[in-house]
Amino acid sequence: MTFELHPRLARDTLPVASLGLSELLLMNDARFPWCILVPRRAGLREWHHLPATEQTRLMAEIEQVSEVLEALPGITKLNVGALGNLVPQLHIHVLGRHPDDAAWPGPVWGAGSPEPYAPGAAEGLMNRLRRSVDTSR
């Protein structure tokens, strides 16, 4: 069984980079700086089913993304979550929040409707992420 990105994740996101373990995606929702990490492991559903070394690697990738997001203007809190109720393929949400955002203080999942980025509007954040993450395998 080879890894293939779940079609719903592919549809809802913009591809940013391939990290050592995970695909880094940006949710196509301009309301929040919202990244998703998807470990390239076929059939994986739960975080703790990763072997310990890959749990650590995933955590390191979350940290790299977190550092970019927490440095964005206005961001006061990060949210990190692995839910998978709709898309069972393991994927970790890492996103920045601020007290004026569209869902504060509630969770972003299920809150309103995504607002896709205007053409080119995601490039700045995507390039910032690409400059900061480690893409070595």
Add this chain to the structure above:
Amino acid sequence: MTFELHPRLARDTLPVASLGLSELLLMNDARFPWCILVPRRAGLREWHHLPATEQTRLMAEIEQVSEVLEALPGITKLNVGALGNLVPQLHIHVLGRHPDDAAWPGPVWGAGSPEPYAPGAAEGLMNRLRRSVDTSR
């Protein structure tokens, strides 16, 4: 600065055990088997601000709790999340979901009102957790 459990977490949960890094709590909400891990680190707000060794330790504690929850009858998916929009003290939610639960497939945060356990009704799950987690420091 010494660690002190945030009063809202203290109010909303039942204490289960002290693990190597974290306090393990059970949300007093019988709708979901819902644990919370709170690293005993004063002033800590974000997961990735933990040093790498403690990130790994926290992940191991999440794994121990996850293994108990995923073995409960009917549980088909775990949700793991660090939000902290209301309670900034770092705390990790680890909970079991099933397709007939009160919030499926939405997130549990902000969904309806907690239903406190009847007297004694949480003991079975709390004892199961206590038997399975590592409380050595």
